[in-house]
Amino acid sequence: MLTLMKPEIELYARQKTANHGELLExxxxxxxxxxxxxxxxxxxLEGRFLKQMVMVTGARRILEVGMYTGYSALSMAEGLxxxxxxxxxxxDDKAISFASRYFENSPHGKKIKIMKGPxxxxxxxxxxxxxxxxxxxxxxxxxNYYEAILPKLKKGGVILxxxxxxxxxxxxxxxxxxxxxxAFNELVSNDTRVEKVLLTIRDGVFFIVKK
Ligand SMILES: C[S@@+](CC[C@H](N)C(=O)[O-])C[C@H]1O[C@@H](n2cnc3c(N)ncnc32)[C@H](O)[C@@H]1O
Numbered sequence: 001m002l003t004l005m006k007p008e009i010e011l012y013a014r015q016k017t018a019n020h021g022e023l024l025e026x027x028x029x030x031x032x033x034x035x036x037x038x039x040x041x042x043x044x045l046e047g048r049f050l051k052q053m054v055m056v057t058g059a060r061r062i063l064e065v066g067m068y069t070g071y072s073a074l075s076m077a078e079g080l081x082x083x084x085x086x087x088x089x090x091x092d093d094k095a096i097s098f099a100s101r102y103f104e105n106s107p108h109g110k111k112i113k114i115m116k117g118p119x120x121x122x123x124x125x126x127x128x129x130x131x132x133x134x135x136x137x138x139x140x141x142x143x144n145y146y147e148a149i150l151p152k153l154k155k156g157g158v159i160l161x162x163x164x165x166x167x168x169x170x171x172x173x174x175x176x177x178x179x180x181x182x183a184f185n186e187l188v189s190n191d192t193r194v195e196k197v198l199l200t201i202r203d204g205v206f207f208i209v210k211k
Contacts, residue, residue, distance in 0.1 A: 004168055004203065013045055020044045024074060027102050031069045035098065040068050042136070042162065046202050047075035050134065050160065054079030057158055059132035064088040065119045065145050066137030070099030070112075076134065077108035086112045087126065089119040089137070120144055129154045136162040139177040142184040150193065153210045161188075165204030 005013070020028075024047065032038045042050070054062065054076050062080065067073050067090035077086050090096055096114055103109030115122040119137050123145070131154050135145050142161065153159065164170070164185055169178035188196050188206055195209040 004165060004200065010045070010202075017045055017048050020047055020075070023102065023106055024071060027069060027071055027074070031071070031098075035069060035094070042072045042075070043202070046162070046205065047071060049201060049205075051075045051079040053158065053160065054132055057132055059158070060084045061128070061130050062086040062132045062134070063123075063126070063130045063149065063152075064134045064136070065123075065149075066090065066135070067099055067114065068092075068095050068136075070095075070102050072134060072136060073099065073112055074102060074106055074108060076132075077106070077111045080108070080111050082111075084111050087115060088112060089115050089117070089122045091116070091118055091137075120148060123148045123152070126152060128152075129157075131157045133157070133159040134162070135159065139163065139166070140180045142180060143187050146184065146187065150210065155210055157210050159194075159206075159208040159210075161206040161208065163203045164198060164206045165200070167203060170204075 028041060031041050050072055060081065062076055064073055064086060067088040073086060073088045080086060096116055103112050120141060130152055133149055133153060135142060164181055166178050166181045169175065170182045170185060173179045173182040188194065188208060193211060195211060197207045199205045199207050
């Protein structure tokens with residue numbers, strides 16, 4: 001798992017954080033055993049953070065960009081009330097069939113709707129306002145996702161964006177992904193439409209609130 005924290009501090013934080021339960025444990029283990037790039041999964045610390053953010057904001061309608069095997073989607077769905085909705089965008093068939101099996105086995109799975117295809121195309125098709133957004137897909141499109149989603153976010157709505165420290169590469173961005181993330185961080189940092197805090201949880205999470 002990507003972390004900029006000392007491993008023993010990360011472990012301590014995980015041990016003092018709420019347990020993610022048997023189903024997410026099984027999902028994480030099966031992802032590790034059978035999927036490419038299991039390190040993409042947000043994991044217990046960030047997953048519990050996502051759930052709690054959904055709870056404290058009272059979010060009822062969530063948009064996720066980048067579902068992978070469904071760990072973060074299920075974590076956030078746990079924090080939604082009955083009748084709440086989470087729309088998650090994913091391009092990969094294997095990830096979709098994997099996550100769907102777990103959604104079927106969760107009492108919160110019925111709150112989740114998967115939209116298959118390139119995230120930017122799916123966002124264009126979405127109508128109505130969202131009150132909570134989690135961006136965790138292809139890094140080169142972070143700024144595009146942000147600009148496409150902001151008009152669909154309610155005033156006071158929250159956007160969380162994952163991997164904004166990119167293993168520390170943002171300090172000296174060389175790769176295409178690191179450059180794109182650094183440009184995104186600059187965009188948000190200078191954007192007067194939003195309040196923002198860059199949190200150093202795991203690989204960096206941008207916490208953005210629309211004014
Ligand atoms: C970092 S993973 C998401 C991890 C997930 N949020 C979790 O915590 O388990 C990124 C996902 O974005 C998907 N993705 C990449 N490019 C995409 C695109 N253009 N549109 C939609 N999904 C995309 C990938 O297939 C991958 O499953």
